[in-house]
Amino acid sequence: QVELVESGGGLVRAGESLRLSCAASEVIVGIHTMGWFRQAPGKQRELVARIRSGGTTEFGDSVKGRFTISGDTAKSTVSLQMNSLKVEDTAVYYCNIYSWSHGREYWGKGTLVTVSS
Numbered sequence: 001q002v003e004l005v006e007s008g009g010g011l012v013r014a015g016e017s018l019r020l021s022c023a024a025s026e027v028i029v030g031i032h033t034m035g036w037f038r039q040a041p042g043k044q045r046e047l048v049a050r051i052r053s054g055g056t057t058e059f060g061d062s063v064k065g066r067f068t069i070s071g072d073t074a075k076s077t078v079s080l081q082m083n084s085l086k087v088e089d090t091a092v093y094y095c096n097i098y099s100w101s102h103g104r105e106y107w108g109k110g111t112l113v114t115v116s117s
Contacts, residue, residue, distance in 0.1 A: 002026055002106055004095045009111030016115075017083045022095030022108055024076035030101025034071040034078035038091035038113075048093065049080060062088070085115045 008020040020036065035050030035058075049069040050058045057069055063082075071078040078095060095108035 002028060004097060004106050004108035006095045006108040006111040009113045011114045012085055014085060014087055014115055014117050016085055018113060020080040020093055020111060022078045028076045028097055028099050030099045031073040031097055032100050033098045035096045036080045036093055037096055038093045040091040087115050087117050090115050
């Protein structure tokens with residue numbers, strides 16, 4: 001059973017930066033997309049950033065210009081660089097990988113990011 005393990009969450013102040021990383025317990029073949037979602041208390045899970053196997057990226061409107069995503073499909077790893085963090089970025093961040101070959105997506109258990117004012 002493939003597991004995704006996130007790391008890098010924590011408590012930071014507004015304006016600071018944080019980098020999240022995600023690694024699969026084993027290499028996942030046929031990756032189509034790798035990305036990050038987040039869920040704040042009382043809100044629905046939302047897309048933060050996603051990168052496709054061809055390298056194209058997609059960002060949620062609220063993080064455009066502040067967050068960047070990078071991934072390595074050969075290693076099944078994906079990272080999220082978060083700059084200029086805001087209090088409203090506080091959430092649990094989840095790693096997500098979709099594989100064509102497996103016909104399914106995988107989710108990490110989440111890592112908490114707390115941004116204080």
